[in-house]
Amino acid sequence: MVDNSIKSEDVVAAIIKKDNLYFIAQRRRDKHMGLKWEFPGGKVEANETLQEALIREIYEELNININVYEKIAEERYKDSKINIVLHYFLCSIKDGIISLNEHEAMEWADKTDFDKYDFVVGDGNITSLI
Numbered sequence: 001m002v003d004n005s006i007k008s009e010d011v012v013a014a015i016i017k018k019d020n021l022y023f024i025a026q027r028r029r030d031k032h033m034g035l036k037w038e039f040p041g042g043k044v045e046a047n048e049t050l051q052e053a054l055i056r057e058i059y060e061e062l063n064i065n066i067n068v069y070e071k072i073a074e075e076r077y078k079d080s081k082i083n084i085v086l087h088y089f090l091c092s093i094k095d096g097i098i099s100l101n102e103h104e105a106m107e108w109a110d111k112t113d114f115d116k117y118d119f120v121v122g123d124g125n126i127t128s129l130i
Helices: 050-062 113-114
Strands: 009-018 020-026 041-043 065-079 083-095 103-109
Touching: 009 050, 020 083, 041 050, 041 113, 050 065, 050 083
Parallel strands: 009 083
Antiparallel strands: 009 020, 009 041, 020 103, 065 083
């Protein structure tokens, strides 16, 4: 049962590309949709632009600084626990060494291999666009 009283929240996600590979991360097992793969990011806080939120979230989750380029997609997702509008941006690593602060595992995946990963809802739809 979907709770329609849950207000939608903006969430940002980074499509980090390097050498024709894409960075994906596996959600922590104790989180909603645990152990599924995702493009990292998180919730936009009050008074933040989408780009500012993405830079902050990626630094918090991965300990790296990123360049944020164009927005490539937007998805809406709602279930019994969340109601979100996902904003996807193409990004690259500016500096830093990746450290997983919020995830179980990471991969640099070729987009032809995306079907081998169990993506969170929403992110799975984006894989065909990149």
